[in-house]
Amino acid sequence: MCGIIGFAGKAEAVPVLLDGLERLEYRGYDSAGIAVVSEDGALQVKKSKGRLSVLQKLLETQEPLSGNIGIGHTRWATHGEPNDTNAHPHVGQGGKIAVVHNGIIENYLEIKQSLMRKGFVFSSDTDTEVIVQLLEYYYRKKSDLLEAVYDVLNRIKGAYALGILCSDFPDQIVAARKDAPLLIGYGEDGNYIASDATALLAHTRTVTYMEDDEVAVLTAEGVRIFDGDRSLLEKEKHTIEWDVSAAEKCGYAHFMLKEIMEQPEAVRKTISCRIADKEIVLEELKDAKELLKNISRIYIVACGSAYHVGMVGKYALEKLLHIPVEASLASEFRYSEPLLGESALVIVISQSGETLDSMAALREAKRKGSRVLSIVNVMGSSIARESDYVLYTWAGPEIAVATTKAYTTQMVLLLLLGVYLAKQSDIIVREEYGKIVGEFQKLPEKISAVLNNLKDYQKSASRYFNHNSVFYIGRNVDYALGLEGSLKLKEISYIHSESYAAGELKHGTISLIEPGTLVIALAMYEPLAEKTLSNIVEVRSRGAEVIAITTELTAQLIGSQSSELFVLPETHPLLQPVLGVIPLQLFAYYVALNRGCDIDKPRNLAKSVTVE
Structure with missing residues (x-):
């Protein structure tokens, strides 16, 4: 939900921002906006309720925005109704600072009331405006943007991915994250921030994934990333394996139909690297036999369609492993006092690897001493990074909001896992194991038959x-x-x-x-x-x-x-x-x-x- 794109480079920023927002439309949104700093240091903002096409028409009919650095956002309303005023970016009272934000600030009312007592006037109903007004408050006191950003981050509570512009620093973007996805892209013509790699594919496939409490400063020439203690970090760069064509319709009327039709190949990719010589091979789980020794209970935790995968998995894993399995909604998991500890294995399923409820369930499980295995589609995602074990579906990008191939590949991978664990624990007989492995290999062909x-x-x-x-x-x-x-x-x-x-x-x-x-x-x-x-x-x-x-x-x-x-x-x-x-x-x-x-x-x- 919501989308962020930012660009600091040598080319005009507006086309880059609009292209990125267009590629993020699939995430769901009800308003869109951009902010650009011009060469002479003027902060320019355009935003509107509705689809991105409304914003594009606004930009075409009014005085054009020009500049080489900017941020953009598609908003899915949480605080405040969908309208022009509540749309991002939000601008501070002094007109110098603009912010885009994904996530929710839990203590925004307390901060808002404090700022109003200091004379700040708010125009929107959003929690995001609190961030930009608080940032302006600290910036006025210290005249140091990075210091002010850290002061804000120490004050706010909740989840955030932030993109920040300040007209006093017309060559840089500041970014920060906690419990909401944000990555940095490195391109030939500049550097980028985005909430989703899809927004960057037309420009670069080289990215760094920001971790919680990290702050980044981007210019056209380079990127600096700092930890919560303001120490400079050396971050690993990753290459996105799929290219921009994977995020286009390729002649289909809708992404959903395209992704339904991609399921034979998606399942083939999920299976092919994990079956060799009629054996299931999960390199990620070399100590599977040892892992299951002390496990007396399995939880499968997920939301939405991934939870439905877990429901199928419950029936399968109980039959295969002879262990009680409970499929749990991630949004309820922490509040049901689950019987966690060293004897429980928690399997978290998430397409994006960033689902906040699932992330919170994972952290609760780890806090109480349980091992966590995740099934996700996005490499380097938060859930993948924080799990003890991770299995990637390799489904490729899924653009339609209603999941299809991600659901199918999650199910295939969960079933593969169940059969593998049964074999490692000597529960399944050899003949039955061979039959199932053979049928796994026939699945792409049989899915194609259904699609005919x-x-x-x-x-x-x-x-x-x-x-x-x-x-x-x-x-x-x-x-x-x-x-x-x-x-x-x-x-x-x-x-x-x-x-x-x-x-x-x-x-x-x-x-x-x-x-x-x-x-x-x-x-x-x-x-x-x-x-x-x-x-x-x-x-x-x-x-x-x-x-x-x-x-x-x-x-x-x-x-x-x-x-x-x-x-x-x-x-x-x-x-x-x-x-x-x-x-x-x-x-x-x-x-x-x-x-x-x-x-x-x-x-x-x-x-x-x-x-x-």
Whole structure:
């Protein structure tokens, strides 16, 4: 959520800032703005509510901004409604300092009241304006920008990624971070800050990831990075392996469809480097056998779709490892007094590796002595850096807000982990292990087979897109899949939908079924297919229309009671959810398309949630 871009270089800053903001649109936002320092030291700011196109028109119709140094921001409203005044950048009362900010300042009201008593006047409802006014207060006292920045950081509490301009220092940007992602890019024409590497790909792939409590000063000539004690640091530089084409639509109507279609290759990348000579090889977990010796409980902690991966993982890992596994929402984890300690392994799943609730859960687990293993997509992200073990999905950039290939690769990697740990602990028999490994290797081909039937999902969506309420039912892992299918439909089509464990229908939910109600029945878990069939019969007898998704093994059984049937290739039961989620993604996509929704940027949502 929210996006930051900054540039200090030799070229005009405005085109660089607008290009970066355009590439950050996928993160979700409701206003945008830029600030540029001109050659003569004037601070120039333009910002507006709405899409980036509104800001671009504003810049075209008014006096152009000129300068070689600037900061830009796309805002997702937290404090204060979306409007021009609350948009970033925010400018101090003296008109010299501009700030862009991701995160939330927890003690902003206390600081705001203190500054108002000193004569400061606030124009916005945001916590960010408190930062810039406080910065101006300290700058007036000391006339040293860097000293003033450190004074501010020592005063504020909460999460922040900051980009700061001061017209008295027209050749530099100051950046700072704590609990919110911020990286530095090194280019031939200048240097950059960004909240996401996607914003920099057109200019550089060489980056440094800022750590908590670090402060950076950027000019066209170079970058200096300081720690919390103001000591100069030598930071490692990293190369982003994917290029700008990976963050473009490449002929697809939407990023979401592109990313759905990329799943065979994404899964292949996740698997190929981890299976050799019919063996699962996880170099990151060489001491796996020793790790599991004292583990009596596993927590899988995540938010949103990643939590749904954890729900599938709970069923799989308990079956494979014979250890109790609990899937926990990261936002609830710290407050439920989990039984942590040396006997608990905590698996944190996050696409961005920056999800704040997941980050807080990780730190709580480590504070109480638990080992933490993370599954993330972004190298060098905060969760990856602070985990004891990290497994990267290698899914490549995911631009659409509604996750597809990140979800699938997370699931594949979690299942790979479960089978690997079972083998290392001598729990799984050799024959079963060989079958599962073989099916892992066939997954990309079978996902491609599901994707060959796009017209079937288009046709189905065109029949059902006008329903106002949809129910997903399933048992065991099918119930977990239903949670993800329901979320996808809600996220991008704005249709109310819910997922229920099918056996719970008779305990209240069936009262909502009436003639014409759409029910999506998931019956891919073969051992419980007959029981799911009885639930399909229950809703059909009350007039529901049923779309059923099953495998070749039970197609005849389930199809006999369905209005519409999607049949998936059969694989090992452990891996069936990987194939099962594809129809749910496609159905949601085509329903949203029929409803004319903004599929890649659904309302009120952000790609990476970096506030609590």
